[in-house]
Amino acid sequence: MAEPDAGQAKVERLGRSHPVFGSPSFLRLWIAQVVSAFGDWIGFLAIIEIARRVGGDQPGSAIALVMIARVLPGFFLASVGGVIVDRVNRKRLLITCDLLRAVVLLLIPFIERVWALVLASLVLELATSLWGPAKESIVPNLVPKEQLTAANSLSLVAAYGTFPLAAGAFIGLAKFAEWLGGSSIGQVEWALALDALTFVAAAVLIASLPLESHRAKKKKRQSIDLAQGIRELREGWKFIAISPQVRAVLVGLATGMIGGGMLIPLGAVFNDVVLEAGNAGFGTILVTLGVGVAAGVSILSVVQRRLAKDQAFVGAVLGAGICLLFAVSTSSTLWNLIGVFSMGICAGSVYVLGFTLLHEHVEEQLRGRVFSALYTLVRFCLLLSITVGGFLSDGFNWLFDVLFDNELEIGAWSMALPGVRGALWLASSFMIVASGLAWVSLRPPKKKYQ
Numbered sequence: 001m002a003e004p005d006a007g008q009a010k011v012e013r014l015g016r017s018h019p020v021f022g023s024p025s026f027l028r029l030w031i032a033q034v035v036s037a038f039g040d041w042i043g044f045l046a047i048i049e050i051a052r053r054v055g056g057d058q059p060g061s062a063i064a065l066v067m068i069a070r071v072l073p074g075f076f077l078a079s080v081g082g083v084i085v086d087r088v089n090r091k092r093l094l095i096t097c098d099l100l101r102a103v104v105l106l107l108i109p110f111i112e113r114v115w116a117l118v119l120a121s122l123v124l125e126l127a128t129s130l131w132g133p134a135k136e137s138i139v140p141n142l143v144p145k146e147q148l149t150a151a152n153s154l155s156l157v158a159a160y161g162t163f164p165l166a167a168g169a170f171i172g173l174a175k176f177a178e179w180l181g182g183s184s185i186g187q188v189e190w191a192l193a194l195d196a197l198t199f200v201a202a203a204v205l206i207a208s209l210p211l212e213s214h215r216a217k218k219k220k221r222q223s224i225d226l227a228q229g230i231r232e233l234r235e236g237w238k239f240i241a242i243s244p245q246v247r248a249v250l251v252g253l254a255t256g257m258i259g260g261g262m263l264i265p266l267g268a269v270f271n272d273v274v275l276e277a278g279n280a281g282f283g284t285i286l287v288t289l290g291v292g293v294a295a296g297v298s299i300l301s302v303v304q305r306r307l308a309k310d311q312a313f314v315g316a317v318l319g320a321g322i323c324l325l326f327a328v329s330t331s332s333t334l335w336n337l338i339g340v341f342s343m344g345i346c347a348g349s350v351y352v353l354g355f356t357l358l359h360e361h362v363e364e365q366l367r368g369r370v371f372s373a374l375y376t377l378v379r380f381c382l383l384l385s386i387t388v389g390g391f392l393s394d395g396f397n398w399l400f401d402v403l404f405d406n407e408l409e410i411g412a413w414s415m416a417l418p419g420v421r422g423a424l425w426l427a428s429s430f431m432i433v434a435s436g437l438a439w440v441s442l443r444p445p446k447k448k449y450q
Contacts, residue, residue: 025209026142026151032205033135033158036098039198040128041166042173043105046191050108051117053188085368090134091211097127097134098203102196109189132375137367138211140359149304152355153297156348161294169194244442245310245361246370249354252317252438254377259321259430260347261385262423263289266393269420275333288337292344293351300349309360313353314439320346321431328424331416389423396422 085093104123111117143151173194174187271281296316300307320343327339362370397419400406408415 023143025211026139028205028208029135029138029142030151030154030158032202033155034162035198035205036202037158037160038162038166038169039195041163042170042191043195045167045170046188046195047108047117047121049188050111051114083369085130085133085137085372086365090138090368091206091209093134094131094206095203097131098199098206100127102199102203105192105196105199108192129372129375133368133371136355136359136371137364138209140367141211141364142209145360146305148356148359149309149352150301152352152359153301155355156293156297156351160290243361245357248310248438248441249313249357250374250377251441252313252434253350253354253374254381255434255437256317256320256350256431257378257381258385259324259427259434261382262389262392262427263324264385265389266420266423266427269393270328270424273418273420274328274331274416275336277333281333284337285340288340289344289347292341293348294344295341296345296348297352299345300352307353309353309357310442313350313357314435314442316346316349316353317438318432318435319343320350321428321433321435324431325425325428328421328428385427389427392423392426393419395419396426 101124104120104127108117108120111120139151139155140148170187170191173190177185177187177190267285268282271277271285275281277284323339323343323346327336327343330336330339358367358370358374397406400417400419400422404417406417408417
């Protein structure tokens with residue numbers, strides 16, 4: 001049996017009852033994630049504004065090209081990136097990615113062409129697609145196994161809970177630029193500089209982590225070998241195929257994302273057409289969803305030790321689908337928000353439980369490839385849902401018009417049937433099917449009797 005490395009031994013000495021922040025190394029990693037996520041959201045808003053500026057008469061197309069550049073690398077290079085994450089020193093990789101993103105962000109204010117902004121966005125996303133799996137790969141080395149659920153809850157807070165703060169800071173930078181008066185540096189330039197500073201700060205924090213290279217005992221495999229890389233890539237996908245927990249998480253999250261992602265393009269339409277809640281309605285839905293996610297993460301952190309995580313994961317995916325089905329089947333704003341809040345509880349649980357299952361069941365030398373595969377599938381399914389959501393809504397609108405004249409009547413009871421409702425019903429069905437696929441993946445194979 002291989003000896004545990006120093007990081008793992010340190011984790012074991014923390015003990016079962018030690019709080020997750022009892023690991024100073026994880027605390028530094030988490031602070032680094034909070035700082036960089038806060039800056040990254042500010043940079044995201046700033047880059048959209050830059051795209052609008054350089055787009056000239058076609059700002060919408062410029063923004064679309066930049067967003068595509070932020071998504072495409074994950075499809076084509078994530079699996080290769082996973083091999084890189086598993087072959088190199090992950091600590092150095094994290095630092096390099098942070099510093100590279102800082103340099104690119106400082107160069108963006110000098111860009112005056114759309115193609116150059118697309119190229120810069122592509123480089124940023126390439127670094128991000130390596131940073132994420134590398135970070136996830138080292139988390140189990142920093143906290144005890146019993147605290148992985150809490151650690152993933154905190155990671156979710158760091159990744160998405162910083163968005164409201166970043167949005168407020170971005171607005172504040174506009175006021176700061178106005179206060180400076182005649183300075184040539186405006187809101188966007190200050191935002192990008194702040195974003196770059198956060199990545200430098202994150203790199204400094206990560207540099208202080210006491211991590212050993214997971215390849216330290218395998219020096220002979222450090223050289224670049226295309227054939228070896230292909231074998232390692234196959235090894236990663238083979239492990240995904242034979243591991244029931246990993247297969248369940250990837251299938252459940254990816255398929256569920258097809259349904260959940262449709263809320264992005266269709267939520268505002270549902271608010272306008274069905275709820276008629278006005279301009280603030282969709283914002284209220286998003287805030288309610290976010291509060292639900294926070295509640296789900298908090299509840300899960302309390303009850304985690306009494307849960308069978310694989311069964312809870314399947315139940316959370318199923319619950320998210322049922323709650324979405326309820327939310328879009330009502331025309332009452334109050335009941336819709338109750339359904340959205342409940343869906344948020346389940347969605348937050350799905351994220352935390354899914355990542356925890358991967359951390360617990362994937363060996364260290366395979367984590368980069370497995371998490372890269374997860375990010376690839378999630379990105380693909382999210383883009384697919386955003387792309388087809390509008391078309392499905394129009395298709396259902398035509399179908400419901402032909403069959404029901406856009407209204408279902410049974411006696412004195414009636415329900416409006418706009419196409420957006422049908423599309424979101426289909427979205428909830430995808431999530432329910434995802435729970436079934438995850439459950440099937442977790443079932444042990446039947447024994448053969450001779």
